[in-house]
Amino acid sequence: MTYYEQHQPDFLEGLKTFLRIPSISTLSEHKLDIIRAAEFARDELAAAGMTAAELIEGPGNPLVYAEWLGAPGKPTVLFYGHYDVQPPDPLDEWHSPPFEPTVRGSDLFARGAADDKGQVYIQIKAVEGLLKTTGKLPVNVKFLLEGEEETGGEHIEEYVKSRPPRLKADAAVVCDTEMFAPELPTICVGLRGIVYGELSVEGANHDLHSGIYGGAAPNPIQAIAEILCALKDRNGHILIPGFYDRVVPPSAKEREAWGRLPFNEKEYTENEMGARELVGEPEIPLFERTWARPTLEVHGIRGGFTGQGAKTVIPARATAKISTRLVADQRPEEAAEQLRAAIQAACPKGVTAEFKVLHSGAPSLTNPDDPFIHASAEAMRQVFGKETVYIRSGGSIPIVGVFDRYLGIPSVMMGFGLPDDNLHAPNEKFHLPNFYRGIQAMARYLELLGA
Ligand code: BES
Ligand code: MN
Numbered sequence: 001m002t003y004y005e006q007h008q009p010d011f012l013e014g015l016k017t018f019l020r021i022p023s024i025s026t027l028s029e030h031k032l033d034i035i036r037a038a039e040f041a042r043d044e045l046a047a048a049g050m051t052a053a054e055l056i057e058g059p060g061n062p063l064v065y066a067e068w069l070g071a072p073g074k075p076t077v078l079f080y081g082h083y084d085v086q087p088p089d090p091l092d093e094w095h096s097p098p099f100e101p102t103v104r105g106s107d108l109f110a111r112g113a114a115d116d117k118g119q120v121y122i123q124i125k126a127v128e129g130l131l132k133t134t135g136k137l138p139v140n141v142k143f144l145l146e147g148e149e150e151t152g153g154e155h156i157e158e159y160v161k162s163r164p165p166r167l168k169a170d171a172a173v174v175c176d177t178e179m180f181a182p183e184l185p186t187i188c189v190g191l192r193g194i195v196y197g198e199l200s201v202e203g204a205n206h207d208l209h210s211g212i213y214g215g216a217a218p219n220p221i222q223a224i225a226e227i228l229c230a231l232k233d234r235n236g237h238i239l240i241p242g243f244y245d246r247v248v249p250p251s252a253k254e255r256e257a258w259g260r261l262p263f264n265e266k267e268y269t270e271n272e273m274g275a276r277e278l279v280g281e282p283e284i285p286l287f288e289r290t291w292a293r294p295t296l297e298v299h300g301i302r303g304g305f306t307g308q309g310a311k312t313v314i315p316a317r318a319t320a321k322i323s324t325r326l327v328a329d330q331r332p333e334e335a336a337e338q339l340r341a342a343i344q345a346a347c348p349k350g351v352t353a354e355f356k357v358l359h360s361g362a363p364s365l366t367n368p369d370d371p372f373i374h375a376s377a378e379a380m381r382q383v384f385g386k387e388t389v390y391i392r393s394g395g396s397i398p399i400v401g402v403f404d405r406y407l408g409i410p411s412v413m414m415g416f417g418l419p420d421d422n423l424h425a426p427n428e429k430f431h432l433p434n435f436y437r438g439i440q441a442m443a444r445y446l447e448l449l450g451a
């Protein structure tokens with residue numbers, strides 16, 4: 001039995017301990033849990049045998065840094081992941097408490113199980129196995145973990161921007177994406193970017209009786225609805241002037257490969273999404289809509305009366321959280337300006353509208369012919385026993401663009417989540433066979449890179 005097979009129970013217990021820490025970055029009352037999670041990761045890295053393992057304290061949540069540099073002449077890889085998680089609400093929809101990790105069948109349920117603690121743990125345990133069994137690593141390895149990914153925190157970006165010599169590497173390994181289907185090893189070569197912000201609309205300076213003033217008073221919630229309808233049409237086309245100008249369509253080769261992916265649209269729609277039918281730009285194929293086209297979504301609208309029963313009021317103000325996903329070669333700053341201008345142009349009379357960006361990140365595309373990508377595909381092929389597929393993803397991991405821009409290195413996105421892992425939703429899970437095989441594939445990857 002190999003080290004990796006023998007230690008599966010320990011890996012599971014260790015991951016459960018990590019998952020019990022509610023390191024929710026968006027809620028300030030969990031600041032201590034953030035610190036505990038960072039320290040946990042640091043201690044695990046030290047115990048795994050990394051020669052340096054420390055917290056980098058700065059203005060935001062600590063970064064975790066570790067290194068093992070005992071392979072002179074060999075490449076250096078920089079492992080990235082995040083130890084923060086999303087809030088668990090709505091709590092009453094969880095079948096077991098979000099921070100009491102529970103195994104049901106071959107899945108481990110907990111907030112952060114797949115996104116991203118389980119995948120961070122894969123990286124740590126891969127390195128641990130090699131160090132414990134051979135006393136060394138086949139290549140030089142660095143870790144940079146962050147605790148603000150889920151809030152779009154930009155402290156890691158500031159740190160990377162300063163180009164600290166210790167971050168020098170030949171490639172990054174980002175373990176924070178999904179496989180296209182169970183058992184199907186997958187490399188993600190494209191991510192969307194994002195501009196996330198808050199739209200604030202103000203009408204009268206106080207709430208008004210809707211009978212007495214209705215017909216004369218401006219209504220900020222109605223205004224938000226009108227603005228949103230002016231930004232995107234009923235077919236999912238974004239109406240913001242200039243928004244599509246920089247959009248690069250996928251190549252014929254990529255389109256053709258996407259068409260060959262094993263996929264059942266009915267099962268995706270009805271079971272995975274639990275929806276009745278798919279929407280969006282009708283003339284664009286599905287994967288292109290979710291991976292290679294920009295989108296505009298509203299996440300929540302606050303304002304007026306939402307309590308029990310009825311109250312006839314015209315609210316004085318309302319806000320909406322909205323975001324747009326960007327694709328190559330759109331630029332976050334430019335997209336934000338275009339969005340802002342379109343909001344002003346669509347703002348109805350009687351109200352003022354203000355758009356404030358909360359965070360943003362650039363889209364990214366990786367060259368699939370990079371040798372670091374090829375080695376990863378081969379490592380996963382060997383461990384999973386199937387040819388690795390290349391996909392893109394609609395989600396955003398801003399660090400990928402940052403590594404490209406400031407360190408000049410490609411990011412190898414080998415991820416082991418599954419489409420039904422319920423990321424950011426109740427009953428998030430990690431498929432345990434993927435966890436164990438992910439550890440082996442990551443170790444195999446380092447071996448191939450060192451060979
Ligand atoms: N790991 C996800 C992104 C992801 C999920 C990429 C699945 C590919 C496949 C990441 O933690 C995430 O949720 N990112 C946020 C962006 C962030 C800036 C708030 C997102 O995509 O909403
Ligand atoms: Mn993630």
Ligand code: MN
Pocket residue numbers: 086115150423424
């Ligand atoms: Mn996430």
